[in-house]
Amino acid sequence: MKSRMASVYGWLDERLGLEELLAFARHKTVPVHKHTFWYYWGGISLFFFIVQLFTGVLLLVYYRPGPEAYDSVRQITYDINFGWLIRSTHSWAANLMLVAIFVHMFSVFFMKAYRKPREFGWWSGLVLLLMTMLFGFSGYLLPMDELAYFATKIGLEMPEKIPWIGPKIASLLRGGLEVNEFTVQRFFALHVVILPLAFLPLLGFHLWLVQKHGNALPPSEEAKPAEQRRSMPFFPNFLAKDLAMWLIALNVLAVLAALFPWQLGEQADPTKAPPPGIHPEWYFMSMFYVLELFQGTWGLALSMGIFTLGLVLWTLIPFFDPDSRNGKRARQATWFGLLVVFILTATTVLGYWGVYGKGH
Amino acid sequence: MSFSKASTNEGSGESVDRRAFVGAAIGGVSVCYLAAIGYPVYRYLASPVERAEAQAAITEVTLPDAHKLPRKSALMFKFGPFTAMLIHHEDGTWSAFNAKCTHLGCTVKYEPHNNRIFCECHGGIYDARSGANTGGPPPRPLQVYQVKVSETGVVVSKS
Numbered sequence: 001m002k003s004r005m006a007s008v009y010g011w012l013d014e015r016l017g018l019e020e021l022l023a024f025a026r027h028k029t030v031p032v033h034k035h036t037f038w039y040y041w042g043g044i045s046l047f048f049f050i051v052q053l054f055t056g057v058l059l060l061v062y063y064r065p066g067p068e069a070y071d072s073v074r075q076i077t078y079d080i081n082f083g084w085l086i087r088s089t090h091s092w093a094a095n096l097m098l099v100a101i102f103v104h105m106f107s108v109f110f111m112k113a114y115r116k117p118r119e120f121g122w123w124s125g126l127v128l129l130l131m132t133m134l135f136g137f138s139g140y141l142l143p144m145d146e147l148a149y150f151a152t153k154i155g156l157e158m159p160e161k162i163p164w165i166g167p168k169i170a171s172l173l174r175g176g177l178e179v180n181e182f183t184v185q186r187f188f189a190l191h192v193v194i195l196p197l198a199f200l201p202l203l204g205f206h207l208w209l210v211q212k213h214g215n216a217l218p219p220s221e222e223a224k225p226a227e228q229r230r231s232m233p234f235f236p237n238f239l240a241k242d243l244a245m246w247l248i249a250l251n252v253l254a255v256l257a258a259l260f261p262w263q264l265g266e267q268a269d270p271t272k273a274p275p276p277g278i279h280p281e282w283y284f285m286s287m288f289y290v291l292e293l294f295q296g297t298w299g300l301a302l303s304m305g306i307f308t309l310g311l312v313l314w315t316l317i318p319f320f321d322p323d324s325r326n327g328k329r330a331r332q333a334t335w336f337g338l339l340v341v342f343i344l345t346a347t348t349v350l351g352y353w354g355v356y357g358k359g360h
Numbered sequence: 361m362s363f364s365k366a367s368t369n370e371g372s373g374e375s376v377d378r379r380a381f382v383g384a385a386i387g388g389v390s391v392c393y394l395a396a397i398g399y400p401v402y403r404y405l406a407s408p409v410e411r412a413e414a415q416a417a418i419t420e421v422t423l424p425d426a427h428k429l430p431r432k433s434a435l436m437f438k439f440g441p442f443t444a445m446l447i448h449h450e451d452g453t454w455s456a457f458n459a460k461c462t463h464l465g466c467t468v469k470y471e472p473h474n475n476r477i478f479c480e481c482h483g484g485i486y487d488a489r490s491g492a493n494t495g496g497p498p499p500r501p502l503q504v505y506q507v508k509v510s511e512t513g514v515v516v517s518k519s
Contacts, residue, residue: 058404080407082400250393 028214028234033221038107039238040245042210045104047246048097049203051253052135055090056192063142065188067181070267073143077264084261091262093253094136098283100249101129109337112321112330113216119318121213124206126315131199133283138191140281144184149268150278152187153179154288161300178270222324279355286344289351310340415440419518426514434470439516443467444505445477446514447488456516457491458503468502477502 013019030039062080064072076083105125108114114122141152156179160170175182221229232238265275280288290303313336321333403410418440426446429435435446436459443459447470457477459467466481470488477486485495491502508515 058401061405081403081410083404083407085400086404254396 025235026233028211029231030215030234030238031217031221032230032232033218035107035111035218035221038103038111039215040242041100041104041107043242044245044249045097045100046203046207047249048093048100048253051093051250052090052097053196055086055093058086059090060192063188065142065185069142069144069181069184073145073264085257088257088260088262089253090139092257092260094139095281095283096249096253096256098132098136101132102283105129106337106341108216109317110334111216111218112324112333113218114318114321115216115324116318116322118209118213118216121206121209122318123315124202124209128199128202128206131195131202135191135195135199136281136283138187138195141179141184141187142191143264144181144268145265146268146272146275147265147278149179149270150274151280152183154278155280155284158291158304161304179268180270219324219330277355279351282348282352285351286347289347289354292351292354293347310343314340412441416442421516422513423516424513427509427511429514432472434472436467437516439505444516445470446507446516449489450475453489454507454509454514455489455491456505456507457486458505460503461498462493462500462502463496463498 009018030036059076062072062076062083063069073087076087078084108122108125137152137155141148156170156174159173160166162169171177173183173186174180175186217229279285287303287307290306291300294300294303317333317336321329421437421439421444423435423437423446426435426437429446429448431448431452432450433448437444437446439458445457445459445468447455447457449455457468459469461468461479461481461484463479463482463484466479468477468479468484468486471478475488476494477488477491478484479486479496479498483496484493484498486492486498486502487494491504493499493501504519505516506519508517
């Protein structure tokens with residue numbers, strides 16, 4: 001038996017170079033220090049993405065875009081065995097994936113892991129985050145219940161407001177002048193074909209870069225002499241811990257999805273006014289609040305300008321703080337990061353306060 | 361952390377036992393997880409199958425007004441999930457069959473002028489009264505249903 005296995009392995013190794021791969025895995029190490037915990041969050045994001053692929057394909061088995069969209073989701077939620085669980089898992093994992101990505105992004109930021117030579121990791125990660133938000137936005141419409149309908153209606157007002165070309169773009173996205181069954185069909189194509197096709201190769205690139213450059217050391221570790229730094233082998237030690245994290249993530253997801261099943265609202269009715277307290281998902285709340293804050297034509301331009309400028313600065317941070325010296329620029333970048341965290345948190349909390357707090 | 365701790369503890373059978381225990385525990389927990397995920401997924405995918413099976417369990421279909429069916433003609437209807445045919449013969453007698461050809465499953469049709477049931481796919485021929493396979497590739501007769509005609513309709517049932 002053992003020799004049979006060995007000969008099969010030898011046959012495969014000769015053709016696929018498994019030994020090189022194992023040698024690579026054996027030599028790969030992960031730094032150990034007081035911030036090692038934050039290294040797991042990219043992997044946790046990846047785990048939730050895999051859950052999304054799996055549950056998404058399952059939902060695809062029964063979901064029907066177009067005029068029957070609401071009915072098919074109603075059927076999945078109430079008629080199909082465990083349909084509620086699959087749908088709830090998909091919705092919860094989408095939210096948890098965004099949480100994990102945000103934690104991952106900010107930990108990368110504060111560990112200064114965007115510095116040379118990891119700039120492309122930072123940029124590809126940002127694009128992956130924006131695509132994940134688009135996944136969330138397009139997926140949110142697909143059940144075509146009241147909340148989905150109005151959230152999409154509001155969301156599409158943003159491209160609508162771009163000067164000159166805005167209304168054309170918004171109409172093309174909608175497939176009409178109002179959100180309708182063609183919008184669902186389009187968002188469906190976006191959600192299950194276009195975005196995954198673009199996301200997967202970019203994710204591959206992102207992961208390849210992590211392999212190529214290894215884990216970044218936070219500045220406090222880099223300041224230490226090399227012989228004082230500690231590390232652990234990637235295989236099997238870090239991988240085992242990574243998988244343990246995945247198991248925790250799976251358990252958290254299972255508890256949330258089972259105990260707080262995702263609700264399905266009433267069918268969208270364009271002739272009805274939106275229900276009180278309508279608001280987008282939490283990851284758009286900050287933007288929603290700022291849009292509400294600055295009103296009028298210029299207010300809209302101002303709030304969209306603030307977000308665009310913030311995103312541009314956020315993207316360009318590797319150029320502002322490029323090297324490993326802990327100079328003045330590094331401290332300024334840290335302050336900028338803290339400011340961004342503060343603004344995003346404050347506007348999100350204020351947004352929820354505006355929706356729920358004021359005497360509802 | 362080291363994964364080979366147990367084997368370095370020489371001189372006690374205990375560590376080997378512990379290693380076997382940990383292995384079995386991990387295996388058992390993995391099986392539990394796989395089952396906890398696999399069972400809902402299986403039931404989710406099998407939903408329409410279960411529904412069709414529940415439908416297939418019915419033993420009787422009432423066809424209101426089917427007693428008005430003219431002689432030398434046939435009525436196609438659903439017997440649960442299956443397609444079935446009711447034939448009113450020239451002499452006033454009735455037959456009913458499952459309309460699935462026993463060769464490769466096409467839906468058969470009644471040919472009044474030839475007084476036979478015919479399958480277009482591969483030319484299978486059945487007797488219009490008994491459902492017996494009389495020509496072509498079908499290996500078995502059609503499944504026969506019982507027919508009861510009343511003033512209000514026709515009741516077709518499995519024997």
